[in-house]
Amino acid sequence: MPRVVVDVVLKPEISDPQGQAVLGALGRLGHPGVTSVRQGKHFVLEVEGTPDAAELRQIAETLLANPVIEDVELHLPSD
Amino acid sequence: MPRVVVDVVLKPEISDPQGQAVLGALGRLGHPGVTSVRQGKHFVLEVEGTPDAAELRQIAETLLANPVIEDVELHLPSD
Amino acid sequence: MRIGVITFPGSLDDVDAARAVRLAGGEAVALWHADDDLSGVDAVVLPGGFSYGDYLRAGAIAARAPLMRSVVDRAHAGLPVLGICNGFQVLCEAGLLPGALTRNGHLHFRNRDQALLVERADTAWTSAYTTGQRIVVPVKNGEGRYVAAPAELDRLEGEGRVVVRYADGNPNGSSRDIAGVTSADGRVVGLMPHPEHAVEDLTGPSVDGLGFFTSVLSSVVTA
Amino acid sequence: MTAHPTSPGTSQVGGVPQLDTVELAATTADTEQPYAELGLRPEEYQEIREILGRRPTTAELAMYSVMWSEHCSYKSSRVHFRHFADLPASDALLVGIGENAGVVDVGDGYAVTFKVESHNHPSYVEPYQGAATGVGGIVRDILTMGARPVAVMDSLRFGAADAPDTARVLPGIVAGVGGYGNCLGLPNIGGELLFDDCYLGNPLVNALCVGVMRHGDIRLAKAEGLGNKVVLFGARTGGDGIGGVSVLASETFDAEGPAKRPAVQVGDPFTEKLLIEACLEIFAADLVTGIQDLGGAGLSCATSELASAGTGGMHVDLDTVPLRDSTLTAAEILMSESQERMCAIVEPAKVEEFLAVCRKWDVLATVIGEVTDGDRLTIDWHGERIVDVPPRTVAHGGPLYHRPMTRPADLDGLQADAPPSSSADLRADWLAVVSSPDGADKSWVTEQYDRYVRGNTVLAQPEDAGVLRIDEQTHRGIALSLDGNGRFARLDPYTGAQLNLAEAYRNVAVSGARPLAVTNCMNFGSPENPEVMWQFAEAVRGLADGCRALGLPVTGGNVSLYNQTGDTAINPTPVIGVLGVLDDVRRRVPTGWRADGETVLLLGETGAEFGGSAWASVVHRHLGGLPPALDLPAEQALAGLIGTLATDGTLSSAHDLADGGLAQAVTESALRHGTGARLRLTGDLTAALFAESVARAVVTTTRPDAVRAAAAAAGVPVTELGVTGGDALVVEDVLDLPLAELRAAWSATLPALFGSPEAAVGTVPAGTVPTS
Ligand SMILES: Nc1ncnc2c1ncn2[C@@H]1O[C@H](COP(=O)(O)OP(=O)(O)O)[C@@H](O)[C@H]1O
Numbered sequence A, B: 001m002p003r004v005v006v007d008v009v010l011k012p013e014i015s016d017p018q019g020q021a022v023l024g025a026l027g028r029l030g031h032p033g034v035t036s037v038r039q040g041k042h043f044v045l046e047v048e049g050t051p052d053a054a055e056l057r058q059i060a061e062t063l064l065a066n067p068v069i070e071d072v073e074l075h076l077p078s079d
Numbered sequence C: 001m002r003i004g005v006i007t008f009p010g011s012l013d014d015v016d017a018a019r020a021v022r023l024a025g026g027e028a029v030a031l032w033h034a035d036d037d038l039s040g041v042d043a044v045v046l047p048g049g050f051s052y053g054d055y056l057r058a059g060a061i062a063a064r065a066p067l068m069r070s071v072v073d074r075a076h077a078g079l080p081v082l083g084i085c086n087g088f089q090v091l092c093e094a095g096l097l098p099g100a101l102t103r104n105g106h107l108h109f110r111n112r113d114q115a116l117l118v119e120r121a122d123t124a125w126t127s128a129y130t131t132g133q134r135i136v137v138p139v140k141n142g143e144g145r146y147v148a149a150p151a152e153l154d155r156l157e158g159e160g161r162v163v164v165r166y167a168d169g170n171p172n173g174s175s176r177d178i179a180g181v182t183s184a185d186g187r188v189v190g191l192m193p194h195p196e197h198a199v200e201d202l203t204g205p206s207v208d209g210l211g212f213f214t215s216v217l218s219s220v221v222t223a
Numbered sequence D: 001m002t003a004h005p006t007s008p009g010t011s012q013v014g015g016v017p018q019l020d021t022v023e024l025a026a027t028t029a030d031t032e033q034p035y036a037e038l039g040l041r042p043e044e045y046q047e048i049r050e051i052l053g054r055r056p057t058t059a060e061l062a063m064y065s066v067m068w069s070e071h072c073s074y075k076s077s078r079v080h081f082r083h084f085a086d087l088p089a090s091d092a093l094l095v096g097i098g099e100n101a102g103v104v105d106v107g108d109g110y111a112v113t114f115k116v117e118s119h120n121h122p123s124y125v126e127p128y129q130g131a132a133t134g135v136g137g138i139v140r141d142i143l144t145m146g147a148r149p150v151a152v153m154d155s156l157r158f159g160a161a162d163a164p165d166t167a168r169v170l171p172g173i174v175a176g177v178g179g180y181g182n183c184l185g186l187p188n189i190g191g192e193l194l195f196d197d198c199y200l201g202n203p204l205v206n207a208l209c210v211g212v213m214r215h216g217d218i219r220l221a222k223a224e225g226l227g228n229k230v231v232l233f234g235a236r237t238g239g240d241g242i243g244g245v246s247v248l249a250s251e252t253f254d255a256e257g258p259a260k261r262p263a264v265q266v267g268d269p270f271t272e273k274l275l276i277e278a279c280l281e282i283f284a285a286d287l288v289t290g291i292q293d294l295g296g297a298g299l300s301c302a303t304s305e306l307a308s309a310g311t312g313g314m315h316v317d318l319d320t321v322p323l324r325d326s327t328l329t330a331a332e333i334l335m336s337e338s339q340e341r342m343c344a345i346v347e348p349a350k351v352e353e354f355l356a357v358c359r360k361w362d363v364l365a366t367v368i369g370e371v372t373d374g375d376r377l378t379i380d381w382h383g384e385r386i387v388d389v390p391p392r393t394v395a396h397g398g399p400l401y402h403r404p405m406t407r408p409a410d411l412d413g414l415q416a417d418a419p420p421s422s423s424a425d426l427r428a429d430w431l432a433v434v435s436s437p438d439g440a441d442k443s444w445v446t447e448q449y450d451r452y453v454r455g456n457t458v459l460a461q462p463e464d465a466g467v468l469r470i471d472e473q474t475h476r477g478i479a480l481s482l483d484g485n486g487r488f489a490r491l492d493p494y495t496g497a498q499l500n501l502a503e504a505y506r507n508v509a510v511s512g513a514r515p516l517a518v519t520n521c522m523n524f525g526s527p528e529n530p531e532v533m534w535q536f537a538e539a540v541r542g543l544a545d546g547c548r549a550l551g552l553p554v555t556g557g558n559v560s561l562y563n564q565t566g567d568t569a570i571n572p573t574p575v576i577g578v579l580g581v582l583d584d585v586r587r588r589v590p591t592g593w594r595a596d597g598e599t600v601l602l603l604g605e606t607g608a609e610f611g612g613s614a615w616a617s618v619v620h621r622h623l624g625g626l627p628p629a630l631d632l633p634a635e636q637a638l639a640g641l642i643g644t645l646a647t648d649g650t651l652s653s654a655h656d657l658a659d660g661g662l663a664q665a666v667t668e669s670a671l672r673h674g675t676g677a678r679l680r681l682t683g684d685l686t687a688a689l690f691a692e693s694v695a696r697a698v699v700t701t702t703r704p705d706a707v708r709a710a711a712a713a714a715g716v717p718v719t720e721l722g723v724t725g726g727d728a729l730v731v732e733d734v735l736d737l738p739l740a741e742l743r744a745a746w747s748a749t750l751p752a753l754f755g756s757p758e759a760a761v762g763t764v765p766a767g768t769v770p771t772s
């Protein structure tokens, strides 16, 4: 069954306390080489038949992400 | 600066209430073609210098994910 | 005066909102998310809770409920709508109010008695207060950090759309201490703190929250 | 589905996997079965063979093994419960021990059900989900009785506050308790947070839930009525937690944690919330004849318990169970501890309506079987019979051990080792006690819990007891307290259990309520250690004797054994919950001082009792001597006195004295609303401030003469301590503690250890941060 992956990330201007917390923990645990962490969401969808790119883009942009604060990366099976 | 992406997904046998809720919403919103949704976390790390694959794997598997319930997919810049 | 209180799957403070409506002197009408019609109510409250578990994003799935289409249509025609906590999140997700509510800056759920300053005492839900009045009501949320692009925040401030602001400390890292905002016409109000938990001496930190519910009664009468 | 050490697969016959049926089992007596791996002893396996007259099938073996585990069968502890059963009948008790939870009459036709349960080992393995599913499980027990769950409480114990593993488990456990309860819309109205080295590697997570119903609404877990349908509803069944709770809770962890690492369950509070609303609608429409939640041992437990409590048998078609993972074996489906599931017995004519209510709430519901005549529980899978057992033997036929018991060899030495009895610096000791992790402000934890939801919370943490209104017209209400003290129980488990009971009773009484009934969670080490078994037996005997003296029934509870790391057991830790009733919640008595100029009185008598005290522990790192002397008649007199004074509104505040003595109590009363006091103490000042003598409370009033008169009539000694007011706690000629200094010391401790909630950056590793 075709799998579609959607990654949702916060817009750069929106602060990300979860990413910040991870970055802080990495520093304390001795990984100073990591200089920035941003945390987003990762969706894996299974689709029946041929995925309809337009429909999936609409799902990703209007339901899976909130366009006020988030951006979307859509990975269709052909990608 | 090199970017490393880590996707954290629930192990297949662990239930995913969040994915279930999204799937339910998709059904109600008229997208019956999507038959399964799993929700995970998506981390984008920026690393200074050349990323050390072993160190990053350790970070991903012990800090970003809880190995009791989650699996990790690590995408290094060269991937 | 009939005030509808919508129950979504996972709504929790619907019983509290209905009680607050009754104590204010209104009639609380239970509305169900899956229905289409608002049963002719004069105003609507979207209560707190965790609709759909707050899975995906707080309020995101509830904002797409069938009844919300009617709420959006009627709100554009001036129906007073109050969103409390999860209800505020739903109103933002439904596009009735600007901005978004995100994970608290400290990453914890936070329940405490919170001081607020009322900045707009002329909306449908705040006319019982005076501008600058200080009130104390509970705040309790895990995703209550109000955010919007800086330019959008400037615009909202410029238009006087901030209804209540946190005082004596910001419980969740909200931009510019914003606790609640209104639509341009002052009929739709959303806030993270819970006025419905401050309506009785016995159970609340104060009775400061009752004003939201008495306000709408007079606003409906005069509308 | 990855292979699991405790999940028996299909049997191999000539290298070909073949379904293990009853028929096959009857003809293959010699097939080797992995009973030991499943936690059964050879003689237990033998007994199963005798019961069945053949070897068990793979599926039957799975059922017996989980149901006969320590966790589900109470095989080590059950013989000691006769002490509870022997208690005199109580008029208030509507349903006693043996059901999912006991039920108590609280007047005006209302009934209250409450119970406390442990989720210790799962919370160690996965703090957030372990604690969350602990709350979920106890809520379903309460729901099953027919009640609307109305509040939760949590009692938490960790290793040293600054130990790295405490930093690993505490934030997740607190977030899990809050995450689940908040999302269900249940106010958290109290609990405990304590630290002791003995809990390192074995934290205790005990959760209590309380529910309210009308007398007529009580439901029981029984399958009756030939032809009635068995309906499974709630979440799908998955491969999570197979053998989880039961196996995990019936095993000792070594330093690396559990040897077997069962898949952990992930809680879904949203589904549970829908389950609650659907059940309450189903109850209101009278659509079930019996109901049972699925907790430990999952379907094995629900089907065998329902069937054995009923009059007939039961047949289940396992292929109808909705699965999340189609590769599960029959045995795995029977053992799965997937959360948020319930099982109901429904008359055929009501099935459609039942399913319609479930649809309304988006709850998946499936008819999986029916009540049969005869007395067998039969289960089919892929058209073959894989289970055919007498259900009682699974549910209640488990082994009963009379484990050997010996008084701990070190106890005499421990009791002889009395703590110091005099303070070198009262002021420094005071600050040390109230800023110790046990004495410090708990709001770092309790602010993560919703206390307001449902709008009936009259008192919640940090008050002595949680108080809830249950009727808005009559103002009837209930009070609850949950208390334990592992130090007292370590020094003397018999007296210690009674002291814990006395403390919970006192907490309920000082809030203005009349104590009515008791629940308990017994947290102990390995029952295979005779010294631990002795501690357990003594604690149970003590609790029962205490309840007899106070005239209170034990309505139920839970036993958690194997709480130890390697060979070292935790302190014996009975956690006791007491339920009380208030005829009018407007008469509740809070702990805090609000007004200046009120008289501060001490009720009760103080002796130089420091054994097991917080002061000895914090200041001298000492545990030894005898715990304070028990005086249950004095507790009753104090409770009666405060009840009288609450009813006529004479008291402005009341706060019981327990851990940390008077110093701790007045610190809390003063800091509640920022009102100080001037006190004058006489005699032995160390005892006056830090002794933990029982049956005491500090009260404030504007009518001290009325209090004195009532106390004299009740035979309760009264000492005038001073007057409220000012911004310091002053003990004349002894010390002066500005409230600002006191508050800084008291409130800084937990944020310093676990991260300031104001800081944008948390301390929680991402793996334990839930993504919602
Ligand atoms: N320490 C105890 N004191 C009194 N009753 C107990 C205790 N431990 C268990 N019980 C009772 O034994 C019965 C079975 O307990 P349990 O198997 O934990 O129930 P459930 O599976 O419904 O959670 C219940 O009635 C419970 O209240």
Ligand SMILES: [Mg+2]
Residues within 6 Å of the ligand: D100, D140, D141, D144, D293, D295
């Ligand atoms: Mg049960």
